[in-house]
Amino acid sequence: MRKLISLFLLVIIFLVGCGTSQHTVIDWVDFVKWDGTMYDGIYSGVISDEKYIGEKLGEVKFRVADNVSDPEYKVKNGDAAFHEKGTDLFKVKGYSHVIAVRSTRAIHKYQLYYSREHTKYNWGYKNLPLEKVNIIEIYQAATIEENERISEINEPDKVSRFLEILRNSQGSPNFEPNTENGDPTYYKMVLYTGEPIAYMFDLMYDGKTYYWYPAEPATLSNDMQTFMGDSPPTQ
8 A cells, every 4th residue: 555655646746747847849930020020931932142132131139949938929020930149131132021031051041031911922833934944953952051052954945844844743632752762852943033032942852753842742754863963863
């Protein structure tokens, strides 16, 4: 009986301990708040050239991720979801409702954010003017921080062939990548149209099939391999 009582007390202590050490984890979306406006990340767009970066607006004052666990927290001016305090914020030339945030993790070293209060999201595949694309770059996602580009396509006939592969991609909502030999290899393809913001889309290869997500999963011709640089993709 004494052993049972002792075990019961230990269980109570454990439960009380659990109750006093609860920690709320918040899954933040990528945002920056500046001058009273919330800016959301442009996940399918990238600054096409540093010459389009305008004057400095200011700096991030507080990173909320990993520092805020209160779900009732009210976001303040200068807050950013994932950027550290002191990170520079800039205007983007030609866009009054887009800002650029200095980031070593982004292609061309800037991440872009737009105000949904003032403009629509205009950087999806459906918004891409294919007839204006004149340069395409491909990066392996794991090496973006080092800006290691694996392929640049700038000859008009090759650009046309690449775009034709995208046009002919097959929508496959039930597609499941092959993972027998590990996770797929992730790439970023950047399509330039002469505008300050280039279009950027994920491209994956699972060892057998290239695929991407223009809206839903879509498989691509293995002719894509001809644009992937000198080395074959690895998993």
